[in-house]
Amino acid sequence: MQEAEKIWMNGELVDWPDARVHVLSHGLHYGTTVFEGIRAYDAEGGTAVFRLDDHLARLERSAAMYHMPVPYTREEMRAAVHAVLAANGLGACYIRPIVLRGYGTMGLFPLEAPVDVAVAAWQWGAYLGEDGLRTGIRAKISSWRRIGTNTIPATAKAGGQYLNSILAKIETHKAGYQEAILLNEAGYVADGSGENLFIVRDGVLITPPVQASILEGITRASIITLAADEGIPVLEREVARAELYTADEVFITGTAAEVCPVIEVDDHALGTPGPVTRRLQNRFFAATEGRDPRSGEWLDHVGAPAPTV
Numbered sequence: 166m167q168e169a170e171k172i173w174m175n176g177e178l179v180d181w182p183d184a185r186v187h188v189l190s191h192g193l194h195y196g197t198t199v200f201e202g203i204r205a206y207d208a209e210g211g212t213a214v215f216r217l218d219d220h221l222a223r224l225e226r227s228a229a230m231y232h233m234p235v236p237y238t239r240e241e242m243r244a245a246v247h248a249v250l251a252a253n254g255l256g257a258c259y260i261r262p263i264v265l266r267g268y269g270t271m272g273l274f275p276l277e278a279p280v281d282v283a284v285a286a287w288q289w290g291a292y293l294g295e296d297g298l299r300t301g302i303r304a305k306i307s308s309w310r311r312i313g314t315n316t317i318p319a320t321a322k323a324g325g326q327y328l329n330s331i332l333a334k335i336e337t338h339k340a341g342y343q344e345a346i347l348l349n350e351a352g353y354v355a356d357g358s359g360e361n362l363f364i365v366r367d368g369v370l371i372t373p374p375v376q377a378s379i380l381e382g383i384t385r386a387s388i389i390t391l392a393a394d395e396g397i398p399v400l401e402r403e404v405a406r407a408e409l410y411t412a413d414e415v416f417i418t419g420t421a422a423e424v425c426p427v428i429e430v431d432d433h434a435l436g437t438p439g440p441v442t443r444r445l446q447n448r449f450f451a452a453t454e455g456r457d458p459r460s461g462e463w464l465d466h467v468g469a470p471a472p473t474v
């Protein structure tokens with residue numbers, strides 16, 4: 166990874182190598198961490214964080230799921246993100262806030278373990294490669310099922326749940342594909358290992374609903390809004406595996422992966438990235454770069470007051 170200079174940890178900026186936790190931290194043993202992935206972009210008017218308030222709200226909801234009190238307010242967390250970007254002189258970058266159960270107690274009852282909070286940021290280019298964004302990626306359905314809503318809630322972005330994504334990612338990577346798609350316990354499409362998924366059929370945009378064991382992605386929500394702006398009908402409904410093979414278009418969305426076309430699923434070729442994918446991808450990047458009517462409500466310029474919606 167590309168290191169930066171400073172990381173915000175428990176209220177202060179520390180040097181990158183000094184942002185450490187104890188090896189017996191609860192979160193390390195049991196996955197009791199919640200985190201966010203956020204991007205800042207080089208936007209018109211300077212560096213801007215995309216939907217920061219929405220990410221921080223999700224972080225609070227994820228923490229609440231595990232009865233983890235976040236010892237900082239929304240405004241303090243926002244200030245921490247701004248401080249990290251300023252201290253590191255970062256423009257476009259990836260931002261990783263994490264709230265974790267720290268060192269002090271062992272065993273499965275976590276509520277007496279201290280809660281630590283950190284915010285790091287570093288340069289992270291296209292998650293699935295610049296080529297991936299441009300020409301699309303090849304995906305494979307993993308034999309691992311997505312965690313069920315009554316196993317681990319997929320809507321909370323908790324560290325432990327990523328073991329599920331990691332099994333799927335390793336399997337499909339070893340099989341020669343760039344991304345894994347996971348089906349849920351009912352056998353319907355859930356998400357990619359780190360992305361939500363959309364298909365296009367006859368001009369209609371379709372994406373699995375919250376109850377399909379998906380992470381409620383902020384990029385997904387942005388695409389649904391942008392599609393509505395564009396007059397593209399959107400359906401949130403269960404997606405059958407076979408629909409992926411015959412869809413007009415498939416793409417995946419996530420903070421890290423952004424809006425990435427999928428051109429092949431399980432060796433079924435879907436053709437080059439389609440017109441709906443391109444249109445929404447262009448609007449998404451226009452929004453992140455401050456060139457879209459949605460930019461005003463979605464961009465939090467570093468050093469500026471919080472955007473009002």
Ligand code: PPE
Pocket residue numbers: 201202203330356357358359360361379380381382383384385418419420421422
């Ligand atoms: N589903 C999963 C399972 C997921 O991990 C992500 C984000 C999404 C959907 C999309 O959510 P959003 O970023 O709010 O649009 N995955 C994060 C972690 C990636 C990583 O490798 O770490 C991300 O994109 O930051």
